[in-house]
Amino acid sequence: MSQVHSNLHRNAWSDWWEGTRRTDIWWTLAWFDIVLRYRRSMLGPIWLTLSMGLMIGGMGPLYSSLFGTELSKFFPHLALGIIFWAFFSSVVTDACNAFVGSSNYLKQGYFPISLFVWRSLARNLIQFAHQIVLYIPVAFWAGISxxxxxxxxxxxxALLIINAHALGLLLGLVCTRYRDVTQIVTSVMQMLMFLTPVFWLPESLPGRARYVLWNPLAQMLDLLRTPLMGGVAHIHSWLGILVWTAICLTAATVLFSKYRRRVVYWL
Known part of the structure; x- marks a missing residue:
């Protein structure tokens, strides 16, 4: 195999950049993943929008009544919480299988492994684009300026994409080597859903329980949701996510540099 095409002769930066710059490949693969998932369906990916819309429409009035919160205030909070959490959860769980699910490509020829992390992330971005449009009528109805x-x-x-890609490399490598980690990550994400202000308001927490807001997913949700509701996120959320980003990038860089060549042998 020539040096130009061999992963063994590339340094970590060259290998990562080679996969990152091939947007034509990973966007096409991501789009085909969506197309194949909804093959022979009349509505296709529109089902992503409809199913999410039904969930938000059904849970909004119910949870507003349960928490005794005004619907016009709670509905946008819940809608964005569910939409962004669906994206977070899908990105993390798909990252665990980024390389395992692409084993047919990796076993047949040289591909930079970062390409398949971008493929997984692009697939989830396409799904997210079908769902975030639901917030437009909610914002108009709630009168959000x-x-x-x-x-x-x-x-x-931008911080979300950086973290998603770094976490994709990190979890992709670990879960390819240790397959049980995928089940652990799935269980942890299910638990974190209830420790993150997706269905409840942060201000409803008593003072001693506010430690749950140190959760990086809660901080990321604050950064994304608050601007769309006309507010400004807390400064501790920015600081927390910047620290978390530095940790993720460092861990992903170390593992990627050391173990990227072993992925094919672990599949």
């Missing part, structure tokens, strides 16, 4: 603070979602979303 957006201001310049909405632009804060751009750096927040």
């Amino acid at each position: 957006l201001s310049w603070t909405m632009l804060l979602i751009l750096p927040a979303f």
Whole structure:
């Protein structure tokens, strides 16, 4: 195998960049994943929007009554919480199988492994795009007035993509070597759903229980949801996510540099 195409002769940076720059490949693979999932369906990916809309529409009035909160205040909070949490959960669980699910490609020829992490992330971004549109009618109904603070979602979303890709490399490598970790991650995500303010309001917590807001997913949700509701996220959420990003990038870089060549042998 020539040096140009061999993973063994590339350093970690070159291998990562080779997979990252091939947007034509991983976007196409991601789109085909969606198309194949809804093959022979009349509505296709529109089912993603409809199913999420039914969930939000059914849970909004119910949980608003249970928590004794005004629906116009609670409904946008719940809608964004469910939409973003669905994205978080799907990104994390799919990252565990990024390489295992692409074993047919990796076993047949040289592909930079970062390409398949981008493929998994792109697939989830396509699904997210079908679901976030549901917030538009909710925002109009609730009378949310957006201001310049909405632009804060751009750096927040950039941090989300950086963390998602770093976590994808990290979990992809670990779960390919140790398959039981996938089940552990799935169980942890189910638990974190109830420790993250998806269905409840953070201000309803008593003072001694506010430690649950140190959860990185709760901080990321705050950064993404608050600007879309016309507010500004807490500074501790920015600081917490920046620290978490540094940890994720460091761990992903170390594992990727050391173990990327072993992925094919672990499949």
